[in-house]
Amino acid sequence: MGRLKIYDQSKTKEEIQVEREQEFLNLTPSEKFFRLLKLNKLAVTMNGGKPLKVPQGKGLIIKKKY
Secondary structure, three states: OOOOOOOOOOOOHHHHHHHHHHHHHOOOHHHHHHHHHHHHHHHHHHOOOOOOOOOOOOOOOOOOOO
């Protein structure tokens, strides 16, 4: 899965945000895609093995709001 990174408390939230943003911007599109798949797998695991959304068998429904 992923890794848990524990930040030093001396860093501000803004510094941590910039560091994470730089790390994300340096990823290739395929690495971003595979991280998204890992995140989905983690979400299913945390939800007790059930997906977060389940098809309801209604097909595609398009409604126009008035």
